[in-house]
Amino acid sequence: MAPQRAVVGVSVSYNYDDSGRKLTKNSNCTIRQYVDGIEYNGNTIDIIHTEEGVAQNNSGNYSYHYNLTDHLGNVRYTFDIYNGAVRRLQADDYYAFGKKRSVSPVGLDNKYLYNGKEVQDELGEQYDYGARFYDPIIVRFSTIDSLSEKSNPQSGCSYVANNPILLNDSAQRSRIYCSEELAKTSTNSAWKRMDFLYSC
Known part of the structure; x- marks a missing residue:
């Protein structure tokens, strides 16, 4: 059964x-398809994802937008090259657990922000x-982690063992990943004792 959320005035x-990859999002009778890094809005290619950013469809012409990210994959700046110079399109800051602190767009609404994940405006x-x-x-996931009984002694809905500055939840369930550099250089015995929580 496909997940559904109820928000006033929005369906x-x-x-x-079967592997959990999102195929479509149907929002207020608009269908968005996700196929191997390409997003279709109806039958038109809207976004092509790359390692550095996206190629965005602008009335049939594609413009390339680059993303600068921090150590957790949070998009901080989105820019393009205009007349041979770098032009900032959007700047994003976040509170520790991902709430947008300030956004300064210039005609752009990048949906891939905190940890590089897509914002679902329809769901608040x-x-x-x-x-x-x-x-x-x-500061919670909307559903319980199906693997929470096996590894995480905290709430099944908690996010990154309440440590969002060092960790992100790139696996979406149960396993929490940290920076490889941190794992290599950490001499903190408390960190080592918490090994059951963190998969570095």
């Missing part, structure tokens, strides 16, 4: 394949982590 449903700015949706307002 949104999602379809996934929740982030789509694949297996679950994360709400930065309440």
Whole structure:
């Protein structure tokens, strides 16, 4: 059964394949398709994802937008090259658990922000982590981690063991990943004792 959320005046449903990859989002009768890094708005290619950013469809012409990210994959700046110079399109700051602190767009609305995850505006700015949706307002996932009994002694809905400055939840469920550099250089015995929580 495809997940559905109820928000006043909005109807949104999602379809996934057997591996958990999102295939479509149907929001207020608008269908968005996700196919191997390409997003279709109806039958038109809207966005092509690359390692550095996206190629965005602008009335049939594609413009390239580059993203600068921090150590957790949070998009901080989105820019393009205009007349041979760098032009800032959007700047984003976040509170520790992902709530947008300030956004300064110049005609751009980048939906891939905190941890590089897609914002679901229809759901009150929740982030789509694949297996679950994360709400930065309440600092929780919307559903319980199906693997929480096996590894994480905290709440099944908690985010990154309450340590969002060092960790992100790139796996969407149960396993919490940290910076490889931190794992290599850490001499903190408390960090080592918490090894059951963190998969570095």
